[in-house]
Amino acid sequence: MEKGSKELKVSAIKNGTVLDHIPADQLFKVITILGLKDCPNQITFGMNLDSKRLGKKAIIKVADRLFEEKEINKIALVAPDAKINVIKDFEVVEKKVLRVPEQIVGIVKCANPKCITNHQPITTKFETEFEDGVLKLHCHYCEKNTSSENIKIITEN
Amino acid sequence: MPKSLISIHDFTKEEMLHVLSIAQEFEKNKVQPILRDKVIATLFFEPSTRTRLSFETASNRLGARVIGFSDAGNTSVSKGETLKDTIKMVSNYVDLIVMRHPLEGAARYASEVASVPVINAGDGANQHPSQTMLDLYTINQTQGRLTDIKINMVGDLKYGRTVHSLLQAMSHFEPDFTFTAPDELMMPQEYKDFLNAKGIPYRETRELEGNINDCDILYMTRVQQERFTDPMEYEKVKNTYNLTASMLAGAKENMKILHPLPRVTEIAQDVDDTPHAYYFKQAENGVYVRMAIIAYLLGYK
Secondary structure (H helix, E strand, C coil), rough: CCCCCCCCCCCCCCEEEEEEEEEHHHHHHHHHCCCCHHHCCEEEEEEEECCCCEEEEEEEEECCCCCCCHHHHHHHCCCCCCEEEEEECCCEEECCCCCCCCCCCCEEEEECCHHHHHHHCCCCCEEEECCCCCCEEECCCCCCEEEHHCCCCCCCC | CCEECCCHHCHHHHHHHHHHHHHHHHHCCCCCCCCCCCCCEEEEEECCCCHHHHHHHHHHHCEEEEECCCCHCCCCCHHHHCCCHHHHHHHHCCEEEEEEEECCCCCHHHHHHHCEEEEEECCCCCCHHHHHHHHHHHHHHHHCCCCEEEEEEEEECCCCHHHHHHHHHHHHCCCCCECCCHHHHHHEEEEEHHHHHHHHCCCCCCCCCCCCCCCCEEEEECCCCHHHHHHHHHHHHHCCCCHHHHHHCCCCCCCCCEECCCCCCEEEEHHCCCCCCCCCHHHHHHHHHHHHHHHHCCCCC
């Protein structure tokens, strides 16, 4: 991760979780998915940082918080290549690899306008599928697929 | 959660064959009032005369009483009641719910909140599994088998849910498909991917003539105006196919024409008098198949 010699655009945290290599335009979706709006911890964000791989990337540092695998895997929907680093005493002690969960409950809106979940107060539910490496969400209700470029995050509950 | 029939995937191949064999029993012996003490609800949030009458006939033949509505307009739904509340309430009254709803996924959701089995009688353009079961029953009846059948599906293969479900159900039985449709209404890629993955052969064509003589089943469909958002597009394709008796001269002897009905212009009246016409018998079969589905879900067969 960030070496001592490298200048940090977002200041280091002593303990907690760093979510790096988030595509810049997905930052706010990640914030929504993880519910950081209501998180009392100290959180620092960086957006539109230069990245060799992504062009522009975003980074989130949440102090004194570890995320459960189940929780963190949800962001694979919008930032599949994000790097999750667990920090202890300013050192990376664990790197987590994101895995798209088999089932997504809530979070995402079904792209089918005729799906019942878009008309009644129903929690959405999808099975994730990969077709030629492309992520698709198969709606448990209307049985239609929402492709990854059509993923809309539900912001209000 | 009690066993429901929402999508054709809810039945295994064995369950399909089991229900088809119960239906055969019911066709032989139509009066079997085994559900004399049961009440069945038919909730039609969207009108459909044929399907509703078929389900109500099936329920009555089994001796059950039927309650319900045929149009959501004069129910509490029009007052803004949620689907959940309607289903919760009705499932306290009855032993089984048959429902049709204009929105896709409505029946699946209903089956999750209901305390009794739910049969999906159509949810928008999604699923209509009792239609698929009666199609299987009719194919078996006319051909004496379900395996190794050549099926030519004609018409609206894009929006037509009956062809999509039939394709999925037949995939258990090594079929061979021809898809006949205008460019605008071709079989969607996801279903072709499904067939490719299963190694099931199919070919696509725009021409109906020239693709009649080698099939066992000619499955005709109506171009459904209600599925089109653009009326211009509907006008362009609505009269693409018109099957007439003269086109059937070279058809195989065993070839039968099926159609989920109602038909408009895609099958001419003179076809009705040919030995290939089977769509009215197919509709009649719907009653036996629905009797079988109801009896099976309620644990009687």
